[in-house]
Amino acid sequence: MAIFHYDHDLPASFIPSEMIAVDCEAMGLNHFRDRLCLIQLSNGDGNAHLVQFHSTYEAPNLKKVLTDPKVIKIFHFARFDVALLQQYLGVLTFPLYCTKIASRLTRTFSDRHGLRDLCKDVLGVEISKQQQSSDWGAEKLTDAQQHYAANDVLHLHALKKQLDKMLLREGRAELAKACFDFLPARAYLDLSGWAEEDIFHH
């Protein structure tokens, strides 16, 4: 595994595969208060590419990948990150796949849908969440932070593969696709004041 670190943007030479794993780290969980600090990407080849933001969010090369209609972006809990990317980069990330939604639609026997739980239960891989609440706004990230951040994207391709099999088996692949396609609207609702209220509720 190699971890590549960049400041401000991906290099122009970066080529995404047709499915790319994406995750973000921010100063906290409030889209309006807590800035986006880091984006992690993986082409599913065991390598991770980290783009660290300091003050500006220009990042034209990164935005091109996030909005490329031919590149599926795999997230775990896409709802949060898609809203964050909209808020800070001003782009709508699409098309999407979310391993958390896929897990909720298939692994109905479990209430454990966190990334750590999924990696353990579906792949038999132990990942640490120790650095989750560290200072992602630091000028220089520690090795521990970089490894943690990389780990959040390194298993998403393998998870998608297993979850896709389960979605097919349970006849929920189309429902999952409809949910993934709705994620931009869900993120937009979060940013528009409907984060808590369920507009589908009676």
Ligand code: MN
């Ligand atoms: Mn993460």
